[in-house]
Amino acid sequence: MLYETWQEIVKLLNDNPLLLLFLIAALSYPLGRLKIFGVSLGVAAVLFVGLAVGALDPNLKLPEIVYNLGLVVFVYTIGLSSGPGFFASFRGRGVRDNLLVAALLLTVAATVYFFARAFGVSNTVAAGLFTGALTNTPALAAALEFLKGSVPPAQLDAVLAEPVLGYSIAYPMGILGVMVVMVLFTRVWRVNYVEDALRVRDAQTSQQLVTRTLRITRPEIAGQTIQRLMQTHAWEVVFGRWKHAQRTVLATAQTELQLDDLVSVVGAPEQVERVRAALGEFSAEALELDRTEMDYRRIFVSNPQVVGVRLRDLNLPQQFGALITRVRRGDVEFLARDDTTLDLGDRVRVVTRRENMGAVSHFFGDSFKALGEIDVLSFSLGLALGILVGQIPIPLPGGIAFKLGTAGGPLVVALLLGTLERSGPIVWTLPFNANLTLRQIGLILFLAGVGTRAGYAFVSTLAQGDGLLLFGAGAALTMGAVAMMMFIGYRVLKIPMNLLLGMVAGMQTNPALLGFATQETENDLPNLGYATVYPMATILKIILAQALIIFLR
Numbered sequence: 424m425l426y427e428t429w430q431e432i433v434k435l436l437n438d439n440p441l442l443l444l445f446l447i448a449a450l451s452y453p454l455g456r457l458k459i460f461g462v463s464l465g466v467a468a469v470l471f472v473g474l475a476v477g478a479l480d481p482n483l484k485l486p487e488i489v490y491n492l493g494l495v496v497f498v499y500t501i502g503l504s505s506g507p508g509f510f511a512s513f514r515g516r517g518v519r520d521n522l523l524v525a526a527l528l529l530t531v532a533a534t535v536y537f538f539a540r541a542f543g544v545s546n547t548v549a550a551g552l553f554t555g556a557l558t559n560t561p562a563l564a565a566a567l568e569f570l571k572g573s574v575p576p577a578q579l580d581a582v583l584a585e586p587v588l589g590y591s592i593a594y595p596m597g598i599l600g601v602m603v604v605m606v607l608f609t610r611v612w613r614v615n616y617v618e619d620a621l622r623v624r625d626a627q628t629s630q631q632l633v634t635r636t637l638r639i640t641r642p643e644i645a646g647q648t649i650q651r652l653m654q655t656h657a658w659e660v661v662f663g664r665w666k667h668a669q670r671t672v673l674a675t676a677q678t679e680l681q682l683d684d685l686v687s688v689v690g691a692p693e694q695v696e697r698v699r700a701a702l703g704e705f706s707a708e709a710l711e712l713d714r715t716e717m718d719y720r721r722i723f724v725s726n727p728q729v730v731g732v733r734l735r736d737l738n739l740p741q742q743f744g745a746l747i748t749r750v751r752r753g754d755v756e757f758l759a760r761d762d763t764t765l766d767l768g769d770r771v772r773v774v775t776r777r778e779n780m781g782a783v784s785h786f787f788g789d790s791f792k793a794l795g796e797i798d799v800l801s802f803s804l805g806l807a808l809g810i811l812v813g814q815i816p817i818p819l820p821g822g823i824a825f826k827l828g829t830a831g832g833p834l835v836v837a838l839l840l841g842t843l844e845r846s847g848p849i850v851w852t853l854p855f856n857a858n859l860t861l862r863q864i865g866l867i868l869f870l871a872g873v874g875t876r877a878g879y880a881f882v883s884t885l886a887q888g889d890g891l892l893l894f895g896a897g898a899a900l901t902m903g904a905v906a907m908m909m910f911i912g913y914r915v916l917k918i919p920m921n922l923l924l925g926m927v928a929g930m931q932t933n934p935a936l937l938g939f940a941t942q943e944t945e946n947d948l949p950n951l952g953y954a955t956v957y958p959m960a961t962i963l964k965i966i967l968a969q970a971l972i973i974f975l976r
Contacts, residue, residue: 437482444485447472447871465942467598467935469867473874474595478882484875493868494560495833497934498957499806500862502837503852504947505954507764510842516918517955523912524930524956525963531557531904532967538896539975546975547582550968551589552893556900558597558933560873562964563590565826569969592890593897594873600901601936605924605943608909614920616944622919623948632749632756634663635695636710639684640703650676658698660690661748661758663774664710664717671716673746673774687711689748690758718777721751724769725788727798730852731844735761743783745775753855755947764844768854797857801849805840809833830932831961838954866934904930920944925952932961 436443448469455468476483532553539549547570554563566586639645644652649662653676662674666685674686680702687710688698699705711719724730729737739745747759749772759771773783813832827835840851853861905927912918912926921944928936929952940949 433480433482440485444871447476448867466866466938469870470874470935473871474878477875477878481879485872489868490872491829493865493872495806495829496861496865497869498830498834499809499837500858502834503841504858505950506838506841520926520955521959524960527904527908528963531900545585546972547585548589549975550971551586552593552897553971554968555590555593556597556897557964558594558931559964562968565965566968592893596898597901598935600898601905601931602939604902604905616921619920620946620948631691632689633692633695634687634689634711636685636687636706636708637699638703638706639680639682644680644702645682646679649674649678656701659694660688660698663687663689663748666710675740685710717774718780719772719774720780721770721772722784722787722789723791724765725790725793727850729765729787730767730850731764734759734763743775743779745773745783747771747773766852768856801851805851806833809836812836835958866938870935921948922952925949926956929953929956930960932957
């Protein structure tokens with residue numbers, strides 16, 4: 424009776440993949456919020472619920488389109504938001520970071536090679552073990568495609584099952600093991616993520632900004648322009664209002680400061696203190712609170728025409744007598760500089776005369792409703808380009824060819840389009856809220872699809888004779904590589920932990936780990952570390968998985 428009831432449930436779920444998908448997502452929510460020793464799985468719980476469901480019956484698995492759709496949407500939205508930071512990183516630390524990840528991946532591949540030789544593990548299982556320990560499905564797919572062209576048809580099914588076996592048994596610890604090492608190292612080192620984020624000077628991180636009014640009391644300042652002072656002292660501040668002879672106007676680069684003038688300064692507390700030491704003293708009069716002549720307001724950026732344009736090129740002082748002092752992007756607030764470009768969904772703090780505020784609001788759009796909408800043309804076109812790029816064979820010496828696949832192709836294209844921001848009338852970037860929503864949906868689809876498809880193979884393989892050996896080897900490979908990266912990165916290379924956790928997720932090329940990293944740090948800096956190394960890591964794993972098959976024959 425119970426068996427028949429169970430079979431009916433399995434049949435119901437198997438015939439209704441949408442029901443199975445949303446059931447997994449619903450069960451994952453309370454599990455993801457459960458904290459053990461201060462750590463919770465978050466959205467990564469979807470993977471483990473999917474594994475548990477998939478282990479119950481071989482028929483309980485979501486269609487492949489669910490996994491692929493989630494994967495391309497997730498990596499594409501990550502790429503769009505991380506593009507500018509990714510290419511900017513190659514001006515300095517990006518080269519170092521990618522070399523570190525490449526060295527570790529080569530070390531893992533060499534370890535798999537010697538392990539396979541020592542324990543008599545076949546080349547196909549070894550390649551699957553490598554891709555599973557590093558949680559890279561595109562590399563597994565590339566290995567399977569390579570085998571299809573080199574194995575007789577009569578043996579094809581049996582041979583293709585072997586990489587999947589190695590992959591499925593190593594994959595869960597490729598995620599859980601990384602989380603354990605992340606938490607262990609950060610707790611032992613007592614990492615303060617807020618202080619650690621301040622070390623990332625080239626990223627738009629949330630800053631504690633203050634506005635103070637200064638009185639000019641130093642004689643040597645009289646007659647000097649704000650532009651000259653900024654160049655001389657390299658202050659990271661924005662000058663807002665200037666009061667001279669009882670009249671308050673905007674402070675511009677050409678403003679000449681005089682003794683007893685008042686000027687409002689926006690910036691981090693330590694930067695504002697530097698300005699005070701050079702100009703004079705703090706004033707009890709707060710110019711930012713005086714709204715009789717000048718007013719301020721936060722305005723939503725919903726006009727596509729201003730997206731991707733540098734603030735200096737918008738000519739706000741000339742057009743409207745207006746100045747932007749701060750930009751808020753999601754939960755991140757940073758200073759507005761001349762070379763800052765705006766995204767859809769940003770909130771800008773504008774200072775201008777009261778009568779000009781309406782025109783400025785119209786210029787930026789200021790429509791909250793528009794921020795929930797997606798440009799279907801640019802989004803679909805970008806995804807299509809990414810999928811096409813992922814299918815292009817890239818030849819290598821020795822007759823080997825590989826593809827970026829549905830993970831690498833959309834990511835590479837999104838990084839380029841996110842940096843480009845717009846092409847004529849087409850705006851490639853998405854509003855922050857829409858990007859975040861699509862990213863979350865894509866991640867859930869990806870994790871649920873992977874979990875259900877790997878669950879049954881994982882349990883059945885573990886029960887076999889050599890299952891424990893492969894499981895232990897995969898766990899050792901994963902945790903050893905991550906431990907080496909965190910020690911070398913944090914202790915030797917002094918990489919900020921916020922970035923390093925994203926780099927670890929990028930080395931593993933796993934969005935579940937990125938979600939865990941951002942949850943741990945409570946900021947978006949791991950996205951930058953992830954995007955910096957993800958493309959190179961994906962491509963190198965695709966090559967190394969096929970190289971293991973060749974050299975272990």
